[in-house]
Amino acid sequence: MSIFMRLAMATPSSSSFCFIILAFALLHVPAFAFTTEELEEVPFSYAGQxxxxxxxxxHPQFQECVVGKSQSPVDIITNKTELNPNLKPLSRNYRPGKSTLVNNGFNVGVRFDEDVGVLLVDGKNYSLKQMHWHSPSEHRIDGLQYPAELHLVHRTDDGNIAVVGILYQYVMLIPSSPRYIHLKNKLDELAKDVCASNEQSQVSLGTMDTKLIRRNTRRYYRYMGSLTTPPCSEKVAWHILGKIRDISKDQVAALKAPLNSDLQGQLTPSPASQWPTHSAL
Incomplete structure (x- = not known):
């Protein structure tokens, strides 16, 4: 599966400009836990002060970034994970829906503007809210960092968060398609504006067909961690897929083009052996 999802080609015209993030307009996960404008407008970076x-x-609400005991990302050491025969395959039942491409300055993602389906975890439905990319990957497996990582972010009605992480490796060439060209043009449009970490620019994508990522997944690593950006809230259920997907260097460059160079960076992952990491095969 290419990192670029299937898109319907009929999309409305749109324009891109940076604006201060407002409540309920966030693509990024902290809006799920903290919806006050005060938190949403706190800038941060990956370097310097x-x-x-x-x-x-x-900010006082960012204390878990320092004192948290289960912070993400992690380096998954496969021979230290615990095989859990009780873990069921990840069941993802997604459907097409209206979407918006969003540049947060530090990553690019897609916000779903209507119900696009659920992830089933332990008998509970987690609604797919957004997905975003990091390059290079935040998680590692046996010390190996990958060129890119996709996060599919889900939330229950009572506020619990589950994330599916998909790691990507470089391949020499992935054939272009009309859908790829369409998304590439939208990314180029986002790249016209440079946003701070408390700003966004966005363009409409129209309808996104997520059926290419709704397959059941048997092999994955599961642990309880945190958001990887402020406020670093914990009790996030992470599911890192064991199958590595393919991506081209051109696709990674397209994803990074809209980003603010001052905000690009990476976190040092914690050893996953510090807390239980379960694997399902």
Whole structure:
């Protein structure tokens, strides 16, 4: 599966500009836990005085970034994971829906503007809310970092969060398609504006068909971690797929083109052996 999802070709015209993030307009996950404008407007970075080492000082609600005991991302050491025969295959029942491409400055993602289906975890439905990309990957497996990582972010009605992480490796060439060209044009449109971490630019994508990512998945690693950006809230159920997908260097470049260079960076993953990591085969 290519990192670029299948898109319907009929999309309305749209324009891109940066604006201060408002309540309920966020693509990024912290809006699920904290919806006050105060938190949403706190800028951060991956280097310097607003970098990860100082995230806990940027706002009182960001303390878990410093004192949290189950912080993500992690380096999954496969021979230290516990095979759990009780873990069922990840069941993802997605359907097409209206979507918006969003540039947060530090990553690019897709916000779903209507119900696009659910992830079933332990008998509970988690609604797919958004997906976003990181490059290079935040999680590692046996110390190996990958060129890109896709996060599919889900939420229950009572606020619990589950994320499916998909890692990508480089391949020499992935054939272009009309859908890829369409998304590439939208990414180029986003790249016209450089946003701070408390700003967004966005363009409409029209209807996205997510059926290419709704397949059941048997092999994955599961652990309880956190959001990987402020406020670093914990009790996030992570599911890192064991199958590595393919991506081209051109696709990674397209995903990174709209980003603010001052906000690009990466976190040092914690050893997953610090807390239980279960694997399903």
């Amino acid at each position: 607003m970098g990860p080492a100082n995230w806990g000082k940027l």
